[in-house]
Amino acid sequence: MNERAKASRVSTKDIAHKALREMIIKGELEPGQPIAEEELAKELQISRTPLREALQILELEGLVNRSLNGRINVAPISIQEVKEIFVIRSNLEGIVVEDAIDNITQKDIDHLTHLIKLLKMAISLEDYETIDRFGKQFHEYIYTVSGNKMAVKFLYQLNSMINRYRRLAHKSIGDTKQSVKEHKMILHYIIQKDKINAVEEMKKHILGSLNQAIKTVEKYEHTQF
Amino acid sequence: MNERAKASRVSTKDIAHKALREMIIKGELEPGQPIAEEELAKELQISRTPLREALQILELEGLVNRSLNGRINVAPISIQEVKEIFVIRSNLEGIVVEDAIDNITQKDIDHLTHLIKLLKMAISLEDYETIDRFGKQFHEYIYTVSGNKMAVKFLYQLNSMINRYRRLAHKSIGDTKQSVKEHKMILHYIIQKDKINAVEEMKKHILGSLNQAIKTVEKYEHTQF
DNA sequence: AACTTTATAATTGTATACAGTTATTTTAAA
DNA sequence: TTTAAAATAACTGTATACAATTATAAAGTT
Numbered sequence: 001m002n003e004r005a006k007a008s009r010v011s012t013k014d015i016a017h018k019a020l021r022e023m024i025i026k027g028e029l030e031p032g033q034p035i036a037e038e039e040l041a042k043e044l045q046i047s048r049t050p051l052r053e054a055l056q057i058l059e060l061e062g063l064v065n066r067s068l069n070g071r072i073n074v075a076p077i078s079i080q081e082v083k084e085i086f087v088i089r090s091n092l093e094g095i096v097v098e099d100a101i102d103n104i105t106q107k108d109i110d111h112l113t114h115l116i117k118l119l120k121m122a123i124s125l126e127d128y129e130t131i132d133r134f135g136k137q138f139h140e141y142i143y144t145v146s147g148n149k150m151a152v153k154f155l156y157q158l159n160s161m162i163n164r165y166r167r168l169a170h171k172s173i174g175d176t177k178q179s180v181k182e183h184k185m186i187l188h189y190i191i192q193k194d195k196i197n198a199v200e201e202m203k204k205h206i207l208g209s210l211n212q213a214i215k216t217v218e219k220y221e222h223t224q225f
Numbered sequence: 226m227n228e229r230a231k232a233s234r235v236s237t238k239d240i241a242h243k244a245l246r247e248m249i250i251k252g253e254l255e256p257g258q259p260i261a262e263e264e265l266a267k268e269l270q271i272s273r274t275p276l277r278e279a280l281q282i283l284e285l286e287g288l289v290n291r292s293l294n295g296r297i298n299v300a301p302i303s304i305q306e307v308k309e310i311f312v313i314r315s316n317l318e319g320i321v322v323e324d325a326i327d328n329i330t331q332k333d334i335d336h337l338t339h340l341i342k343l344l345k346m347a348i349s350l351e352d353y354e355t356i357d358r359f360g361k362q363f364h365e366y367i368y369t370v371s372g373n374k375m376a377v378k379f380l381y382q383l384n385s386m387i388n389r390y391r392r393l394a395h396k397s398i399g400d401t402k403q404s405v406k407e408h409k410m411i412l413h414y415i416i417q418k419d420k421i422n423a424v425e426e427m428k429k430h431i432l433g434s435l436n437q438a439i440k441t442v443e444k445y446e447h448t449q450f
Numbered sequence: 451a452a453c454t455t456t457a458t459a460a461t462t463g464t465a466t467a468c469a470g471t472t473a474t475t476t477t478a479a480a
Numbered sequence: 481t482t483t484a485a486a487a488t489a490a491c492t493g494t495a496t497a498c499a500a501t502t503a504t505a506a507a508g509t510t
Contacts, residue, residue: 011463036491047465049274052493053281060285062378069472070492084375091316150309153287154379236493261461272495277463294502295462 012046016054019044024063024074025163034073035064062161082165082213089158090206092151093139094199097186099146101193108145112138112187116180123176131176132166138183142190162213169216182208237271241279244269249288249299250388259298260289287386307390307438314383315431317376318364319424322411324371326418333370337363337412341405348401356401357391363408367415387438394441407433 023029041051055072058064066072100108115138122130143152182205189198248254266276280297283289291297325333340363347355368377407430414423 013463038491048492049464049466053278053463056278056281057285060282062375071472072492081375084373087320088317088376088379091320092313095312095316148309150287150306151313154313238493263461273462274494274496278493296502297462 011050013050013053016044016046016051017057020054020058021061021063021160024058025160025167027164027167029074031074031076034071037072061157063164077164077217079214079217081161082217083210085158085161086206086210086213089155089162090203092155092158093142093202093206095151096143096146096148096155097190097198097202098195099148099151100142101190101195101198103147104145104190108141109187109191112141112190115141116183116187119180119183123173123180126173128171128176131171135179135183165213165217169212171212175212178208179205236275238275238278241269241271241276242282245279245283246286246288246385249283250385250392252389252392254299256299256301259296262297286382288389302389302442304439304442306386307442308435310383310386311431311435311438314380314387315428317380317383318367318427318431320376321368321371321373321380322415322423322427323420324373324376325367326415326420326423328370328372329415333366334412334416337366337415340366341408341412344405344408348398348405351398353396353401356396360404360408390438390442394437396437400437403433404430 020029029035035055037048037051037055041048044051055064059066059072063075064072065075115134119131119134119138122134143155146152182201185201186198186205189195189201245254254260260280262273262276262280266273269276280289284291284297288300289297290300340359344356344359344363347359368380371377407426410426411423411430414420414426
């Protein structure tokens with residue numbers, strides 16, 4: 001372990017954190033599944049110390065829960081939670097576009113325009129993974145332009161939870177085309193520096209994906225949880 | 226240490242976490258001050274293991290920062306950050322009142338009404354500490370009624386940061402009287418189940434306290450940071 | 451004297467050991 | 481067979497030891 005940490009300058013804790021987050025998002029660690037530190041440490045070939053620190057981060061990120069007796073389990077999935085997450089996210093994304101409008105340059109606008117083009121292209125190829133990636137990039141670019149560190153921090157925290165649900169969802173082409181329209185609208189209002197409508201449109205856009213997420217979760221709740 | 230943990234059923238980590246949070250909020254650990262684990266562990270009479278876990282929590286809460294070399298220091302205070310925090314909080318509090326309106330009972334309304342009375346009383350006594358406490362209780366009661374666990378989780382996270390600034394602020398009686406009026410208005414709209422205005426009023430209420438906070442920080446930034 | 455280079459010290463990151471707690475199994479009694 | 485008690489095992493929480501890294505001080509060079 002140590003050599004690796006030395007070589008890559010990344011701590012074992014961080015490696016464990018990212019690995020576990022990925023495992024939870026992918027469902028390799030199932031919702032509700034109990035986690036035994038020793039066992040997991042052996043599996044990851046690390047000691048309990050950095051693993052515990054990683055689990056602590058995951059706990060604060062809401063991906064695992066700790067019960068009174070100290071036992072940790074993978075956080076369950078619930079409709080209630082999805083709803084809460086998306087409403088909060090829609091507000092944060094609203095804050096962030098508003099701030100972005102204050103700082104945006106022509107270069108930024110060009111980049112966002114370019115991303116929308118790429119998005120359209122991916123849709124025409126029905127390449128859902130790429131669609132997802134560009135959509136994400138669009139939002140994250142706005143994060144950066146906003147300069148709102150705190151909001152961005154919260155958004156990343158939320159997004160790691162949202163990714164759990166996103167993995168489960170299967171979008172239709174219709175959904176993605178609608179999504180592009182919305183991205184265009186948002187960009188339009190950004191260019192116009194029309195904060196009120198940009199925020200409004202962004203919120204609608206985020207909440208639009210909520211319904212989709214809810215349907216997915218409902219399906220899972222019936223079968224598993 | 227162990228006996229204590231056994232007796233109170235609270236972990237050393239949590240004790241350290243709460244103690245450090247308090248120290249940072251009170252300014253006993255000053256903004257920017259570097260933290261040496263060994264030294265601090267000795268001071269708290271605990272080992273580095275639970276201390277590190279506590280520091281990790283504080284890092285995610287935004288009360289300390291970790292630089293690339295692993296050194297930890299108390300998070301600095303900045304106007305930009307205060308602004309970000311308050312805008313986010315105003316949105317979250319908005320979400321929370323909205324949800325609260327869905328669930329509120331007569332008993333809840335009575336309690337909130339009672340809290341406002343207590344608030345008025347504290348103001349007439351110019352007892353600022355009590356004013357603060359009842360104001361906090363008013364908001365936190367709404368948190369509970371909302372049932373929005375995720376939003377509440379974020380709010381508590383924000384509030385621990387906000388408390389750093391609150392400690393520095395010195396309210397005037399005028400401010401507090403205005404605050405009572407706003408609380409009354411919020412409650413009024415809650416009773417009417419008027420979500421739009423309740424949210425609006427809540428946001429205004431939170432942002433109103435922002436200016437006050439900014440002034441305080443400006444003063445500090447000139448002197449210290 | 452200023453700048454490198456080397457050596458030393460301080461500090462963080464990880465592993466391991468052990469203590470304390472909780473869960474599970476076994477044994478005993480009804 | 482069910483229930484209670486005791487013993488055992490599994491697991492978490494904390495302390496300590498050590499390895500690796502970074503900062504500091506000392507020595508050497510130009």
